[in-house]
Amino acid sequence: MSRIAASHVIIPGKEIPVIPYRNEYYGEPLTIPSSKRLLLEERQAALPDRKVYRSMSRAGVLLSLACLELQPALKPLLAISPFSVGIYCALENGPVDLKSTFEMSGVSEDDYADRYRKSHNPKMFLMQLPNLAAAQMGVFLGIMGPMNVFNSSSYGSIHALQQAEEDLAEGRIDAALVCSAFSFENPLVLERIRRQNLSDRVLCEGAAAMLLEADGKQNLWLDEYSRTDSYYGISHQLIIQIINKGRNKC
Numbered sequence: 001m002s003r004i005a006a007s008h009v010i011i012p013g014k015e016i017p018v019i020p021y022r023n024e025y026y027g028e029p030l031t032i033p034s035s036k037r038l039l040l041e042e043r044q045a046a047l048p049d050r051k052v053y054r055s056m057s058r059a060g061v062l063l064s065l066a067c068l069e070l071q072p073a074l075k076p077l078l079a080i081s082p083f084s085v086g087i088y089c090a091l092e093n094g095p096v097d098l099k100s101t102f103e104m105s106g107v108s109e110d111d112y113a114d115r116y117r118k119s120h121n122p123k124m125f126l127m128q129l130p131n132l133a134a135a136q137m138g139v140f141l142g143i144m145g146p147m148n149v150f151n152s153s154s155y156g157s158i159h160a161l162q163q164a165e166e167d168l169a170e171g172r173i174d175a176a177l178v179c180s181a182f183s184f185e186n187p188l189v190l191e192r193i194r195r196q197n198l199s200d201r202v203l204c205e206g207a208a209a210m211l212l213e214a215d216g217k218q219n220l221w222l223d224e225y226s227r228t229d230s231y232y233g234i235s236h237q238l239i240i241q242i243i244n245k246g247r248n249k250c
Contacts, residue, residue: 002168002212002219005175006073007242010066010207011232012036018202023187025098030191036204036230037184038062048140055126057094060133062207063181067137070177070211074141077175082144084174087134088164089149090156090234094128095185097121137179145173153189154197156180157208157237161221168214181207182233189233198231206232208239 016039021032042061043053047068053061077085100119107115126132131149138147146167150159157180164176183205184190193203221241232239 002165002176002217003215004245005211005213006070007210007245008066008069008208009239009242010038010062011230011239012038012204012206021184021190021203023098025102026187030187032190032194032198032203034200034202035184036202038205052136055123055132056136057127057133058183058185059091059094059181059207060127060136062183062205063089063091063133063179063209064137064140066181066207066209067141067177067179070209071141073211074143074175074177078142081174082142084145085143086145086164086167086173086176087138087143087147088160088176088178089130089134089137089147090151090160090180090238091130091133091149092151092153092156092182092186092189092234093130094133095124096128097124098187100124133181134179141177143177151234153192153234155237156234157239157241158221161210161219161238161241164212165219165221168212169218171214174213176212177209178212178238179207179209180235180238182235193231193233201229201231204230204232206235206239208235208242210238210242 016036018034021035042058045061045065047064103119130151134147134149148163150156160178164178167173168176
């Protein structure tokens, strides 16, 4: 199998209480019974460029924070060639601007265009693009290798791991940065997760990054982690892989 050179996870700690999730724009009809949100204000996050907050989703910020923790391990590889490291990112499409959408309800046809210009922030569109979040993270780290983004809610992390493994085995890259982030920005995504994947688990925000290097063997990276107390959306498999690998080292 490939060798894990470095890894990092960002998940809610045990001190954060489990509470129901409700969104102000949906109310009671859309409720997640048990949830944990990370105690993070996006604009307070320690990112290299302060200007990027205007066009980054919360998941994009979490993704960069997790990957920046691997910078010491990445530096020697990038010093040899910035094109030798590939990015394999699992990320949902970003959020729709619910605030401006809510404000537009009930607006007359005559006033619609003027109200829309005043209510809608054009940069919100940039937050909806998962490839932009991965690309911005790559800019922070100086990675110029191939970039792959997977947005399957249930299997995105496994797809990212499997593609990274294949590219390492074929010698297309020297190292793979496999990463993912999940946030509570899109209530409809959370409702889909509740119906399809959550069961009685606690839904949690989270992010993860794993740096892989080839060692001559190939890992299948099977999805074997459906029985867990917490669920991390699209990032679930990657987060649990890292947590379990860490336990195995102890």
